[in-house]
Amino acid sequence: QRKAGLIPAVIYGHGIKSEPLYVLKKDFLKIYKEVGESTLITLEVGGKNRNVLIHDVAKDALDEGIIHIDFYQVRMDEKIKAEVPLNFIGESDAVKSEGGVLVKNIQEVEIEALPKDLPHHIDVDISALKTFDSRIFAKDLNIPDSVKILIQADEIVVSVIPPRSEEELAALEEKVEEKVEEVKVVGEEEKAAEAEAPEQKTGEKKAEEKT
Structure with missing residues (x-):
């Protein structure tokens, strides 16, 4: 349906049964850009106008495209x-x-x-x-x-x-350099340990062969 220019949605609210529906993608994107999720809008459903809020917009994790919309129908006399x-x-x-x-x-x-x-x-x-x-x-x-x-x-x-002083910036830069050096040292130690492990296994294997 998204390819056909439609977005699946649902409308629900106080005292009404939830209804699934589809909305035109181009129309919704225009309104959503203008009003966001905190402004009352009018949604036409089955030939009748409903006062709703855009309650939730679900987006695709990969392309950020809208995949589903929740509309909340409100009562005008209820806060x-x-x-x-x-x-x-x-x-x-x-x-x-x-x-x-x-x-x-x-x-x-x-x-x-x-x-x-x-x-x-x-x-x-x-x-x-x-x-x-x-x-x-x-x-x-x-x-x-x-x-x-x-x-x-x-x-x-x-x-x-206040902006940071030159002394504060220098101290901050020094801390960052220390962390980078620490990560570098840890990384080298891990590589050395990995290199030693195969050698130990080879030595153990040769000892087993002799026995």
Whole structure:
């Protein structure tokens, strides 16, 4: 069916029986690229429109082609939980002027909301990170009142750390070289042991022949 431009799928949800179906590959790829898995979409099944979320997309391990899709049908009056990606915008002075390194501790957050209120993503303005002491916490995220974030308010979302000093970089490089040398020595010891083993067996065999 994949060759015919169709992808097998299933639709299920609260209070409904799961139904197998097929979707047009080109149409799905276009929508999936635009909305991801956290935005409500309308799926036409048997001439009727269903409000669904793209719940799971299974991909081929070899070519990354989509082999199966799970759609979750929602009730518009019932709150649901979903993972929403964070979209980092703006520019940090601590990165631009001080050479700091931006550390994204969280890439997506779990939220709870009515289906119609689900955001496609949540913007995080990193221009607030002006020094190495600056942090953006979960409680700082700009979200509407209709959406509830399901992580700890004091969880760090993004921060900036100072760049490594020349001494730190030199020490790190030295550690890497030590590990490489250690691996090399271990490898040579194993080869030597393997080379000795056949010689010992040959010696044992000759001793047996003499007896």
